[in-house]
Amino acid sequence: MQVKVNNVEIKLDDGSTIKDAIEVANAPYIPGSAIALIKGRKELESSIMKYKIQTTQGSIIIELDSDAKMLTEFWKNNYMKFKNSLIRWTSSKEAAMGSIVSDLKPTNEEFLYDKWDVIVSLASFSNESTHIIFSKDKHKSIYGVPDENKGIMAHVAGGRRTIAKLTNNDSIVDIEPVLERKSVIDSTQVSDLDTKLEDGNELYTYIEVEADKQAPVSFEHFLKVIEDGTFKVDYESNTFIQNDSLKGLERDVEDVSKRNRGCVTLRNQGHGVGRVYIYRESRILVPSHNEVGRITQGMELLDIAKYNDRITTITSPPKISTVGLTQLEADKYLEERGIEHMRDGVVDDDAVVVAQDPNYTVEIAEENKIKTLGVPKEDFVEIELYPEASPSSVWYFRKITGLFNSDVGHLLVNMAIKDMQLLMFKAVNKEARGLIPEKLPEDKVNAWDICVSNTACKQVGNIGIRFVDNADFGPTGESFAGTNIIGRVVGGFDNMKNFKDGDTIYVKERK
Numbered sequence: 001m002q003v004k005v006n007n008v009e010i011k012l013d014d015g016s017t018i019k020d021a022i023e024v025a026n027a028p029y030i031p032g033s034a035i036a037l038i039k040g041r042k043e044l045e046s047s048i049m050k051y052k053i054q055t056t057q058g059s060i061i062i063e064l065d066s067d068a069k070m071l072t073e074f075w076k077n078n079y080m081k082f083k084n085s086l087i088r089w090t091s092s093k094e095a096a097m098g099s100i101v102s103d104l105k106p107t108n109e110e111f112l113y114d115k116w117d118v119i120v121s122l123a124s125f126s127n128e129s130t131h132i133i134f135s136k137d138k139h140k141s142i143y144g145v146p147d148e149n150k151g152i153m154a155h156v157a158g159g160r161r162t163i164a165k166l167t168n169n170d171s172i173v174d175i176e177p178v179l180e181r182k183s184v185i186d187s188t189q190v191s192d193l194d195t196k197l198e199d200g201n202e203l204y205t206y207i208e209v210e211a212d213k214q215a216p217v218s219f220e221h222f223l224k225v226i227e228d229g230t231f232k233v234d235y236e237s238n239t240f241i242q243n244d245s246l247k248g249l250e251r252d253v254e255d256v257s258k259r260n261r262g263c264v265t266l267r268n269q270g271h272g273v274g275r276v277y278i279y280r281e282s283r284i285l286v287p288s289h290n291e292v293g294r295i296t297q298g299m300e301l302l303d304i305a306k307y308n309d310r311i312t313t314i315t316s317p318p319k320i321s322t323v324g325l326t327q328l329e330a331d332k333y334l335e336e337r338g339i340e341h342m343r344d345g346v347v348d349d350d351a352v353v354v355a356q357d358p359n360y361t362v363e364i365a366e367e368n369k370i371k372t373l374g375v376p377k378e379d380f381v382e383i384e385l386y387p388e389a390s391p392s393s394v395w396y397f398r399k400i401t402g403l404f405n406s407d408v409g410h411l412l413v414n415m416a417i418k419d420m421q422l423l424m425f426k427a428v429n430k431e432a433r434g435l436i437p438e439k440l441p442e443d444k445v446n447a448w449d450i451c452v453s454n455t456a457c458k459q460v461g462n463i464g465i466r467f468v469d470n471a472d473f474g475p476t477g478e479s480f481a482g483t484n485i486i487g488r489v490v491g492g493f494d495n496m497k498n499f500k501d502g503d504t505i506y507v508k509e510r511k
Contacts, residue, residue, distance in 0.1 A: 001199035006206065006297065012197065019193035021203055029205040030229050033312040036301040037191045038202040050157060050178035051079060053097075055087070057165045060134070061158030061178065062118050071120055071146065071153035074104065079175050087170040088131060093139045095166045098131035099123065106144035111151070114138050118154035120146060134163045179299065190304055206312035207231070207278075207298035209264055214255035216360035218266045218290040221251055223319045223361060224404060225276050230310035240277045241305055248395070249274035249404055254290040259283040262295035262302075278302060317365040322353045323407040324508045327374045340369035352380045354408045354506050378498065380506045382491030383450060390438035393452045393486040396461065400428045401507060411463070413503045421467040422475045423499060427453070432461025441480040444471040448489040448496075451475050457482035465489060467497060 001012055005025035012021060018037065022029050029035075049072075053060040064072040081100040088096045106122035113119065113135045121143035123129035133143060134156060145151020156163065197203070211219040225231065225243050234244040253268050260282045267275045269288050278295065280303055295302060296316070305311055320337065322330040328349035334341040345351070351374030358364050387394040401409030414426040435454045445451060447469050453462045453476040464475025474483030489496060490510050499505060 001197070003197050003200070004202040006204055007202075016197055017193060018191055018195050018197065018203060021197060022193070022205060027203075027205045028312055028314055030310070030312045032310060033205070033230055034301060034305050034309040035191055035193075036204040036304050037195065037197075038204075038300060039198070039200070048076075048177040048179065051075075051154075052176050052178050053082075053159075053172060054174040054176075055162060055166065055172055056170045058162035059159050060156065060162050062154040063157040064154045065149060065152055068149035068153050070148050071151070074102065074120065074146075075153055078102065082132065082172055083175050085172050087166050087168055087172075090166055090168065091136075093137050093141070094133050094135055095163055096121065096123075096131045096133045097172055099129045102127045102130040104130060104146045107147050108142060108144065110140055110142045111145070112138070112140050113150070113152070116156035116160065117152045118156060119143055119151045120153050121151065122146070136163060190306075202300075204298050204301040206314060207302055208296050208314050208316060209293045210296045210316045211293045211362050212255050212291045213362055213366065215266075215290050215292060216254075216362040217251055218254050218268075218292045219315075219362050220360045220405075221246060221249070221266055221274075222264060222276055222292045223315065226313045226315070229312060229314075231276075231278070231313045233305050233307055233309045233311070236305065236307050239281045239283065240279045241302065242278075243276045244272075246274045246276070246404065247272060249399070251290065253287065256285060256287055256289065257291050258285045259289060259291075260294070262299055264292040264294060265289040266292050317361055320361045320364045320370075321407055322356050322370065322372050325353050326377075327351045327353060327372060330372050334370060338368070339364065342369070342371040344371050344373050346374040346376055348374070350377055351375060352377050352408075352506065354380075354410070355406070359406075375506060378495050379504065380492055380508070381489060381495055382510045383487050383507050384490050384510050385450075385487035386439060386485070390452075390484050390486045392435055393438055393454070393484040396428075396431055396435055396452065397450070397463070397486055399431055403507070403509065408506050408508050411505045411507060413499050413501055413505060416500050416503070421497075423465050423496065423505075424476060425463040427459060427461030427463070429461065435460055435484065437481065437484065439485045441474065441483055441485060444469050445474050445480075445483065445485070446488070448493065449475070449485050450487040450489065452484045452486050453478045453482050454484045465496065467493075 001014055005021050005027050010025050049064045051062050085098050104127050106125040115137050117135040119133040121131045121133045123131055125144040225245055232243055233241045235242045250273055251268050259279050261279055263279045265277045267273050268290050327343050330353050331341055353372040354375050355373040357371045364370050385394045398404050403409035411425045413423055415424040437454045437456055447467055451464050451474045453459055457478045462476040466475040
Protein backbone atom coordinates (compact mmCIF):
# COMPACT_ATOMS: atom_id res chain seq x y z
CA MET A 1 0.00 0.00 0.00
CA GLN A 2 1.01 3.62 -0.56
CA VAL A 3 0.97 6.15 2.27
CA LYS A 4 2.47 9.58 2.81
CA VAL A 5 4.68 10.40 5.77
CA ASN A 6 5.27 14.14 6.19
CA ASN A 7 4.27 14.63 2.51
CA VAL A 8 6.71 11.97 1.25
CA GLU A 9 5.11 8.94 -0.41
CA ILE A 10 6.36 5.52 0.74
CA LYS A 11 5.34 1.92 0.13
CA LEU A 12 4.38 -0.32 3.06
CA ASP A 13 3.19 -3.88 3.49
CA ASP A 14 -0.51 -4.33 4.18
CA GLY A 15 -1.22 -4.24 7.91
CA SER A 16 1.69 -1.91 8.68
CA THR A 17 1.38 0.43 11.65
CA ILE A 18 2.27 4.05 12.30
CA LYS A 19 5.43 2.82 14.02
CA ASP A 20 6.41 0.88 10.88
CA ALA A 21 5.82 3.94 8.71
CA ILE A 22 7.97 6.17 10.91
CA GLU A 23 10.81 3.64 10.80
CA VAL A 24 10.63 3.07 7.03
CA ALA A 25 10.46 6.82 6.31
CA ASN A 26 13.09 7.61 8.95
CA ALA A 27 10.73 10.42 9.96
CA PRO A 28 11.65 12.93 12.68
CA TYR A 29 9.74 11.88 15.77
CA ILE A 30 10.37 12.00 19.52
CA PRO A 31 8.53 9.22 21.41
CA GLY A 32 5.47 10.50 23.24
CA SER A 33 4.91 13.40 20.83
CA ALA A 34 1.61 14.03 19.09
CA ILE A 35 0.88 12.36 15.74
CA ALA A 36 -1.66 13.37 13.09
CA LEU A 37 -3.25 10.81 10.79
CA ILE A 38 -5.35 11.91 7.82
CA LYS A 39 -7.33 9.06 6.34
CA GLY A 40 -6.93 10.46 2.83
CA ARG A 41 -6.52 13.64 0.82
CA LYS A 42 -9.98 13.22 -0.72
CA GLU A 43 -11.52 13.07 2.73
CA LEU A 44 -9.52 16.12 3.80
CA GLU A 45 -10.55 18.16 0.77
CA SER A 46 -14.17 17.15 1.24
CA SER A 47 -14.28 19.30 4.37
CA ILE A 48 -12.45 22.28 2.85
CA MET A 49 -14.73 25.26 2.23
CA LYS A 50 -12.27 27.95 1.05
CA TYR A 51 -10.35 28.14 -2.21
CA LYS A 52 -7.70 30.52 -3.49
CA ILE A 53 -8.01 31.56 -7.14
CA GLN A 54 -4.75 33.06 -8.40
CA THR A 55 -5.23 35.45 -11.32
CA THR A 56 -2.81 37.59 -13.31
CA GLN A 57 -4.07 40.54 -11.22
CA GLY A 58 -3.72 38.85 -7.81
CA SER A 59 -5.56 36.31 -5.70
CA ILE A 60 -9.24 35.83 -4.86
CA ILE A 61 -10.51 33.80 -1.91
CA ILE A 62 -13.96 32.23 -2.15
CA GLU A 63 -15.86 30.44 0.61
CA LEU A 64 -18.30 27.76 -0.51
CA ASP A 65 -21.97 27.99 0.48
CA SER A 66 -22.89 25.06 2.72
CA ASP A 67 -26.54 25.34 1.56
CA ALA A 68 -25.59 24.58 -2.07
CA LYS A 69 -24.43 20.98 -1.78
CA MET A 70 -24.80 20.06 -5.43
CA LEU A 71 -22.96 23.18 -6.61
CA THR A 72 -20.15 22.87 -4.07
CA GLU A 73 -19.71 19.21 -5.06
CA PHE A 74 -19.49 20.33 -8.69
CA TRP A 75 -16.80 22.84 -7.77
CA LYS A 76 -14.74 20.37 -5.74
CA ASN A 77 -14.79 17.86 -8.58
CA ASN A 78 -14.05 20.37 -11.34
CA TYR A 79 -12.17 23.40 -9.97
CA MET A 80 -8.84 22.41 -11.53
CA LYS A 81 -10.50 22.52 -14.98
CA PHE A 82 -10.77 26.30 -14.57
CA LYS A 83 -7.00 26.60 -14.20
CA ASN A 84 -5.49 28.49 -17.17
CA SER A 85 -8.95 29.64 -18.27
CA LEU A 86 -9.60 33.24 -19.28
CA ILE A 87 -11.57 36.12 -17.83
CA ARG A 88 -14.31 35.94 -20.47
CA TRP A 89 -16.09 39.20 -19.76
CA THR A 90 -16.34 41.96 -17.20
CA SER A 91 -18.85 44.72 -16.54
CA SER A 92 -19.78 47.07 -13.73
CA LYS A 93 -21.91 44.28 -12.28
CA GLU A 94 -19.84 41.13 -12.85
CA ALA A 95 -16.67 39.34 -13.92
CA ALA A 96 -16.73 35.83 -15.41
CA MET A 97 -14.08 33.13 -15.73
CA GLY A 98 -14.20 29.97 -17.84
CA SER A 99 -15.51 28.16 -19.58
CA ILE A 100 -15.63 24.38 -19.12
CA VAL A 101 -18.01 21.61 -20.13
CA SER A 102 -20.21 20.29 -17.30
CA ASP A 103 -23.17 17.97 -16.84
CA LEU A 104 -25.25 20.67 -15.16
CA LYS A 105 -28.71 21.62 -16.45
CA PRO A 106 -29.70 25.30 -16.86
CA THR A 107 -32.83 27.17 -15.82
CA ASN A 108 -34.17 30.29 -17.54
CA GLU A 109 -35.26 32.23 -14.46
CA GLU A 110 -34.15 35.71 -13.43
CA PHE A 111 -32.74 36.08 -9.92
CA LEU A 112 -31.55 38.89 -7.66
CA TYR A 113 -27.89 38.62 -6.68
CA ASP A 114 -25.99 40.36 -3.89
CA LYS A 115 -22.57 41.91 -4.11
CA TRP A 116 -19.77 39.28 -3.92
CA ASP A 117 -21.96 36.27 -4.67
CA VAL A 118 -20.11 33.61 -6.72
CA ILE A 119 -22.43 32.07 -9.30
CA VAL A 120 -22.32 29.02 -11.57
CA SER A 121 -23.56 30.17 -14.99
CA LEU A 122 -24.40 28.13 -18.10
CA ALA A 123 -24.04 30.82 -20.76
CA SER A 124 -26.53 30.60 -23.64
CA PHE A 125 -28.23 27.89 -21.55
CA SER A 126 -25.52 25.43 -22.61
CA ASN A 127 -23.54 23.18 -20.26
CA GLU A 128 -20.66 23.45 -22.74
CA SER A 129 -20.24 27.08 -21.63
CA THR A 130 -20.12 26.70 -17.85
CA HIS A 131 -18.64 29.83 -16.24
CA ILE A 132 -18.00 31.13 -12.73
CA ILE A 133 -19.31 34.65 -12.20
CA PHE A 134 -18.21 37.08 -9.47
CA SER A 135 -20.99 39.55 -8.65
CA LYS A 136 -19.49 43.03 -8.20
CA ASP A 137 -22.75 44.73 -7.21
CA LYS A 138 -26.36 43.94 -6.32
CA HIS A 139 -28.25 43.19 -9.54
CA LYS A 140 -30.81 41.01 -11.33
CA SER A 141 -29.89 38.70 -14.19
CA ILE A 142 -30.70 35.51 -16.09
CA TYR A 143 -27.52 33.42 -16.06
CA GLY A 144 -28.95 30.01 -16.99
CA VAL A 145 -28.02 28.80 -13.53
CA PRO A 146 -28.62 25.25 -12.21
CA ASP A 147 -31.73 24.70 -10.15
CA GLU A 148 -30.18 25.14 -6.70
CA ASN A 149 -29.62 28.22 -4.52
CA LYS A 150 -30.08 30.58 -7.52
CA GLY A 151 -26.80 29.14 -8.82
CA ILE A 152 -24.86 30.71 -5.92
CA MET A 153 -22.10 28.27 -4.94
CA ALA A 154 -19.89 30.60 -2.86
CA HIS A 155 -19.15 34.12 -1.65
CA VAL A 156 -16.01 36.22 -2.07
CA ALA A 157 -14.05 36.16 1.19
CA GLY A 158 -10.97 38.01 -0.01
CA GLY A 159 -9.45 39.69 -3.07
CA ARG A 160 -12.28 42.07 -3.87
CA ARG A 161 -9.80 44.63 -5.22
CA THR A 162 -8.44 41.93 -7.51
CA ILE A 163 -11.91 41.32 -8.95
CA ALA A 164 -12.35 45.05 -9.55
CA LYS A 165 -9.10 45.12 -11.58
CA LEU A 166 -9.87 42.12 -13.83
CA THR A 167 -10.16 42.69 -17.59
CA ASN A 168 -10.63 40.46 -20.62
CA ASN A 169 -6.84 40.26 -20.93
CA ASP A 170 -6.48 38.43 -17.61
CA SER A 171 -6.48 34.71 -16.86
CA ILE A 172 -6.55 32.15 -14.05
CA VAL A 173 -3.03 31.08 -13.06
CA ASP A 174 -3.85 28.53 -10.36
CA ILE A 175 -6.57 27.33 -8.00
CA GLU A 176 -5.91 25.59 -4.70
CA PRO A 177 -7.88 24.66 -1.57
CA VAL A 178 -7.17 26.80 1.49
CA LEU A 179 -6.32 24.50 4.36
CA GLU A 180 -7.86 25.76 7.60
CA ARG A 181 -7.77 24.27 11.05
CA LYS A 182 -11.42 23.17 10.94
CA SER A 183 -10.81 21.24 7.72
CA VAL A 184 -7.87 19.39 9.25
CA ILE A 185 -9.71 18.60 12.49
CA ASP A 186 -12.72 17.24 10.63
CA SER A 187 -10.59 14.74 8.72
CA THR A 188 -7.76 13.96 11.14
CA GLN A 189 -7.29 11.78 14.16
CA VAL A 190 -4.50 11.48 16.69
CA SER A 191 -3.37 7.91 16.94
CA ASP A 192 -0.95 5.74 18.86
CA LEU A 193 2.00 4.01 17.21
CA ASP A 194 0.19 0.67 16.94
CA THR A 195 -2.60 2.08 14.77
CA LYS A 196 -2.81 0.16 11.48
CA LEU A 197 -2.59 2.22 8.32
CA GLU A 198 -4.64 1.96 5.14
CA ASP A 199 -3.83 2.76 1.55
CA GLY A 200 -3.86 6.53 0.95
CA ASN A 201 -3.37 7.51 4.60
CA GLU A 202 -1.24 10.58 5.40
CA LEU A 203 0.87 10.75 8.54
CA TYR A 204 2.45 13.85 10.13
CA THR A 205 5.05 13.49 12.89
CA TYR A 206 6.76 16.88 13.24
CA ILE A 207 6.69 20.58 12.48
CA GLU A 208 9.55 22.56 10.97
CA VAL A 209 10.13 26.23 11.74
CA GLU A 210 12.12 28.42 9.36
CA ALA A 211 13.88 31.27 11.16
CA ASP A 212 13.12 34.94 10.59
CA LYS A 213 16.61 36.21 9.76
CA GLN A 214 15.69 39.64 11.11
CA ALA A 215 15.05 38.22 14.59
CA PRO A 216 18.15 36.29 15.74
CA VAL A 217 17.52 36.79 19.48
CA SER A 218 13.86 35.78 19.23
CA PHE A 219 14.77 32.67 17.25
CA GLU A 220 17.39 31.72 19.84
CA HIS A 221 14.69 32.15 22.50
CA PHE A 222 12.56 29.68 20.53
CA LEU A 223 15.48 27.22 20.32
CA LYS A 224 15.66 27.30 24.12
CA VAL A 225 11.91 26.58 24.32
CA ILE A 226 12.35 23.45 22.16
CA GLU A 227 15.62 22.40 23.79
CA ASP A 228 14.40 18.80 24.18
CA GLY A 229 13.24 18.71 20.55
CA THR A 230 9.57 19.33 21.31
CA PHE A 231 7.19 22.26 21.59
CA LYS A 232 4.97 21.77 24.64
CA VAL A 233 1.41 23.12 24.35
CA ASP A 234 0.69 25.03 27.57
CA TYR A 235 -2.45 26.64 26.14
CA GLU A 236 -4.49 26.22 22.96
CA SER A 237 -7.32 28.05 21.26
CA ASN A 238 -8.81 28.20 17.78
CA THR A 239 -6.34 30.96 16.95
CA PHE A 240 -3.02 29.76 18.38
CA ILE A 241 -1.10 27.42 20.64
CA GLN A 242 1.39 28.78 23.15
CA ASN A 243 4.31 27.74 25.32
CA ASP A 244 4.96 29.33 28.72
CA SER A 245 8.32 27.78 29.63
CA LEU A 246 10.18 31.11 29.28
CA LYS A 247 7.33 33.36 30.38
CA GLY A 248 8.77 36.36 32.21
CA LEU A 249 11.99 36.49 30.17
CA GLU A 250 12.17 39.91 28.54
CA ARG A 251 13.42 40.39 24.99
CA ASP A 252 13.93 43.52 22.90
CA VAL A 253 11.69 44.35 19.96
CA GLU A 254 12.92 42.78 16.73
CA ASP A 255 10.97 42.04 13.53
CA VAL A 256 7.28 42.83 13.97
CA SER A 257 4.91 41.75 11.20
CA LYS A 258 1.43 40.38 10.54
CA ARG A 259 0.72 37.14 12.40
CA ASN A 260 -0.24 34.93 9.48
CA ARG A 261 -1.38 31.32 9.81
CA GLY A 262 1.76 29.31 10.59
CA CYS A 263 3.61 32.30 12.03
CA VAL A 264 5.67 31.81 15.23
CA THR A 265 5.92 34.83 17.53
CA LEU A 266 7.50 35.87 20.82
CA ARG A 267 5.74 38.31 23.14
CA ASN A 268 8.24 41.11 23.78
CA GLN A 269 6.31 43.19 26.34
CA GLY A 270 3.28 43.26 28.61
CA HIS A 271 1.50 40.41 30.34
CA GLY A 272 2.97 37.09 29.30
CA VAL A 273 6.28 38.52 28.06
CA GLY A 274 8.54 35.67 26.94
CA ARG A 275 5.71 33.41 25.79
CA VAL A 276 5.95 31.81 22.36
CA TYR A 277 2.89 31.50 20.10
CA ILE A 278 2.22 29.53 16.91
CA TYR A 279 -0.79 30.78 14.93
CA ARG A 280 -3.49 28.54 13.52
CA GLU A 281 -5.36 31.52 12.08
CA SER A 282 -4.09 34.89 10.85
CA ARG A 283 -4.21 37.94 13.10
CA ILE A 284 -3.24 41.58 12.63
CA LEU A 285 0.18 43.02 13.36
CA VAL A 286 0.80 44.12 16.94
CA PRO A 287 4.03 45.72 18.24
CA SER A 288 4.12 43.39 21.27
CA HIS A 289 4.98 40.32 19.15
CA ASN A 290 8.32 39.62 17.49
CA GLU A 291 8.18 37.25 14.55
CA VAL A 292 10.37 34.22 15.32
CA GLY A 293 9.79 32.36 12.05
CA ARG A 294 7.15 30.39 10.22
CA ILE A 295 5.95 26.81 9.91
CA THR A 296 7.16 25.22 6.65
CA GLN A 297 6.09 21.66 7.44
CA GLY A 298 3.42 20.02 9.59
CA MET A 299 0.56 22.52 9.83
CA GLU A 300 -1.77 19.52 9.92
CA LEU A 301 -0.11 18.37 13.15
CA LEU A 302 -0.20 21.87 14.60
CA ASP A 303 -3.93 22.11 13.99
CA ILE A 304 -4.85 19.00 15.98
CA ALA A 305 -2.48 19.57 18.92
CA LYS A 306 -4.15 19.74 22.33
CA TYR A 307 -3.29 21.15 25.74
CA ASN A 308 -0.28 19.41 27.28
CA ASP A 309 0.73 17.76 23.98
CA ARG A 310 4.32 17.83 22.87
CA ILE A 311 5.08 18.36 19.18
CA THR A 312 8.34 17.14 17.66
CA THR A 313 10.00 20.27 16.26
CA ILE A 314 12.98 20.88 13.99
CA THR A 315 14.26 24.22 12.75
CA SER A 316 15.94 25.73 9.74
CA PRO A 317 18.69 26.44 10.50
CA PRO A 318 19.18 23.95 13.34
CA LYS A 319 20.73 25.26 16.54
CA ILE A 320 24.46 25.99 16.33
CA SER A 321 26.15 26.05 19.72
CA THR A 322 29.70 25.21 20.75
CA VAL A 323 29.23 26.49 24.31
CA GLY A 324 30.11 23.82 26.86
CA LEU A 325 32.31 21.88 24.43
CA THR A 326 36.09 21.79 24.62
CA GLN A 327 37.97 23.69 21.95
CA LEU A 328 38.87 20.38 20.30
CA GLU A 329 35.25 19.19 20.38
CA ALA A 330 34.21 22.54 18.88
CA ASP A 331 36.68 21.97 16.02
CA LYS A 332 35.03 18.66 15.13
CA TYR A 333 31.49 19.95 15.67
CA LEU A 334 31.99 22.93 13.35
CA GLU A 335 33.95 20.98 10.75
CA GLU A 336 30.99 18.60 10.36
CA ARG A 337 28.80 21.62 9.62
CA GLY A 338 31.26 23.30 7.27
CA ILE A 339 31.72 26.31 9.55
CA GLU A 340 35.09 28.07 9.87
CA HIS A 341 36.42 27.99 13.45
CA MET A 342 38.74 30.43 15.22
CA ARG A 343 39.83 29.84 18.81
CA ASP A 344 40.07 32.71 21.29
CA GLY A 345 40.88 33.08 25.00
CA VAL A 346 42.45 29.85 26.20
CA VAL A 347 43.03 27.92 22.98
CA ASP A 348 44.22 24.59 24.42
CA ASP A 349 42.35 21.53 23.20
CA ASP A 350 40.86 20.84 26.63
CA ALA A 351 39.81 24.46 27.34
CA VAL A 352 36.05 24.79 27.73
CA VAL A 353 34.10 27.11 25.40
CA VAL A 354 31.99 29.57 27.41
CA ALA A 355 31.02 32.03 24.66
CA GLN A 356 30.91 32.26 20.89
CA ASP A 357 30.93 35.11 18.39
CA PRO A 358 28.55 35.48 16.66
CA ASN A 359 26.37 34.30 19.52
CA TYR A 360 23.17 33.49 17.64
CA THR A 361 22.38 30.60 15.31
CA VAL A 362 20.90 32.78 12.56
CA GLU A 363 24.01 35.00 12.45
CA ILE A 364 26.40 32.04 12.46
CA ALA A 365 24.51 30.37 9.61
CA GLU A 366 24.73 33.61 7.62
CA GLU A 367 28.45 34.25 8.22
CA ASN A 368 29.48 30.58 8.21
CA LYS A 369 32.30 31.27 10.68
CA ILE A 370 32.62 31.51 14.44
CA LYS A 371 35.10 32.49 17.16
CA THR A 372 34.99 30.52 20.41
CA LEU A 373 36.15 31.85 23.78
CA GLY A 374 37.85 29.19 25.89
CA VAL A 375 38.51 29.18 29.65
CA PRO A 376 40.55 26.72 31.72
CA LYS A 377 38.63 23.56 32.51
CA GLU A 378 39.39 24.34 36.17
CA ASP A 379 36.89 27.23 35.97
CA PHE A 380 34.10 24.91 34.87
CA VAL A 381 31.48 23.04 36.95
CA GLU A 382 28.63 20.73 35.97
CA ILE A 383 25.32 20.93 37.82
CA GLU A 384 21.91 19.29 37.92
CA LEU A 385 18.82 21.40 38.69
CA TYR A 386 15.39 20.47 40.09
CA PRO A 387 12.86 22.61 38.15
CA GLU A 388 9.88 20.47 39.16
CA ALA A 389 10.65 20.56 42.89
CA SER A 390 11.82 24.20 43.03
CA PRO A 391 10.39 25.92 39.93
CA SER A 392 10.66 29.55 41.09
CA SER A 393 14.15 29.17 42.50
CA VAL A 394 15.46 27.31 39.45
CA TRP A 395 13.98 30.02 37.23
CA TYR A 396 15.79 32.64 39.32
CA PHE A 397 19.07 30.73 39.11
CA ARG A 398 18.86 30.23 35.36
CA LYS A 399 17.92 33.87 34.84
CA ILE A 400 20.79 35.41 36.85
CA THR A 401 23.42 32.96 35.58
CA GLY A 402 22.47 33.42 31.92
CA LEU A 403 21.49 29.80 31.41
CA PHE A 404 18.33 30.96 29.65
CA ASN A 405 20.50 32.63 27.00
CA SER A 406 23.34 30.17 26.70
CA ASP A 407 24.31 26.56 27.38
CA VAL A 408 26.84 27.84 29.93
CA GLY A 409 26.08 30.30 32.74
CA HIS A 410 28.35 32.01 35.21
CA LEU A 411 28.40 33.06 38.87
CA LEU A 412 30.66 35.52 40.66
CA VAL A 413 31.95 34.21 44.00
CA ASN A 414 30.93 36.63 46.76
CA MET A 415 32.48 34.74 49.68
CA ALA A 416 34.70 31.66 49.70
CA ILE A 417 34.86 30.56 53.36
CA LYS A 418 37.50 27.86 53.56
CA ASP A 419 37.02 27.08 57.27
CA MET A 420 33.34 26.39 56.76
CA GLN A 421 33.93 24.70 53.39
CA LEU A 422 31.36 26.68 51.47
CA LEU A 423 30.92 29.21 48.67
CA MET A 424 28.32 31.99 48.64
CA PHE A 425 27.00 34.10 45.75
CA LYS A 426 25.21 37.39 46.19
CA ALA A 427 21.49 37.83 45.55
CA VAL A 428 20.17 39.78 42.57
CA ASN A 429 17.44 41.62 44.45
CA LYS A 430 15.30 42.59 41.45
CA GLU A 431 14.98 38.97 40.34
CA ALA A 432 14.77 37.41 43.81
CA ARG A 433 11.36 38.74 44.80
CA GLY A 434 8.75 36.05 45.32
CA LEU A 435 11.09 33.12 45.99
CA ILE A 436 8.65 31.22 48.19
CA PRO A 437 9.72 28.15 50.20
CA GLU A 438 9.98 25.17 47.86
CA LYS A 439 12.18 22.08 48.28
CA LEU A 440 13.31 22.47 51.91
CA PRO A 441 15.99 20.37 53.63
CA GLU A 442 14.70 17.73 56.05
CA ASP A 443 17.40 16.40 58.38
CA LYS A 444 20.40 18.02 56.73
CA VAL A 445 21.80 19.86 53.73
CA ASN A 446 23.92 17.43 51.79
CA ALA A 447 27.36 18.26 50.51
CA TRP A 448 27.21 19.85 47.02
CA ASP A 449 23.53 20.81 47.26
CA ILE A 450 22.88 24.17 45.56
CA CYS A 451 20.65 26.27 47.81
CA VAL A 452 18.83 29.60 47.54
CA SER A 453 17.47 31.60 50.48
CA ASN A 454 13.71 32.14 50.25
CA THR A 455 11.17 34.69 51.53
CA ALA A 456 11.17 33.14 55.02
CA CYS A 457 14.36 35.14 55.68
CA LYS A 458 15.55 38.70 55.08
CA GLN A 459 18.34 38.01 52.57
CA VAL A 460 16.23 36.55 49.78
CA GLY A 461 18.07 35.20 46.75
CA ASN A 462 21.49 34.44 48.20
CA ILE A 463 23.01 31.27 46.72
CA GLY A 464 25.28 28.88 48.57
CA ILE A 465 27.04 25.51 48.20
CA ARG A 466 28.62 23.46 51.01
CA PHE A 467 31.37 20.90 50.44
CA VAL A 468 30.27 18.84 53.46
CA ASP A 469 26.94 17.79 55.01
CA ASN A 470 25.40 20.10 57.61
CA ALA A 471 22.47 19.34 59.91
CA ASP A 472 22.03 22.88 61.31
CA PHE A 473 21.98 25.56 58.61
CA GLY A 474 21.80 25.98 54.88
CA PRO A 475 24.91 27.18 53.00
CA THR A 476 23.55 30.75 52.89
CA GLY A 477 23.54 30.81 56.70
CA GLU A 478 19.76 30.46 56.94
CA SER A 479 17.62 27.95 58.79
CA PHE A 480 16.18 25.05 56.85
CA ALA A 481 12.84 26.92 56.63
CA GLY A 482 14.62 29.68 54.71
CA THR A 483 16.59 27.36 52.41
CA ASN A 484 15.39 26.07 49.03
CA ILE A 485 17.36 23.21 47.50
CA ILE A 486 17.46 23.85 43.76
CA GLY A 487 19.99 21.29 42.52
CA ARG A 488 23.43 19.84 43.10
CA VAL A 489 26.97 19.91 41.74
CA VAL A 490 27.68 16.77 39.70
CA GLY A 491 31.10 17.54 38.25
CA GLY A 492 34.12 19.76 38.97
CA PHE A 493 34.20 19.18 42.75
CA ASP A 494 37.91 19.93 43.12
CA ASN A 495 37.47 23.07 41.02
CA MET A 496 34.83 24.32 43.48
CA LYS A 497 37.17 23.98 46.43
CA ASN A 498 39.82 26.15 44.77
CA PHE A 499 37.67 29.19 43.98
CA LYS A 500 38.35 32.49 45.80
CA ASP A 501 36.41 35.71 46.42
CA GLY A 502 35.78 37.47 43.10
CA ASP A 503 36.36 34.40 40.92
CA THR A 504 33.96 33.54 38.10
CA ILE A 505 32.52 30.04 38.04
CA TYR A 506 31.15 28.73 34.74
CA VAL A 507 28.28 26.29 35.11
CA LYS A 508 26.65 23.88 32.66
CA GLU A 509 23.57 21.76 33.27
CA ARG A 510 24.06 18.04 32.77
CA LYS A 511 21.22 16.79 30.56
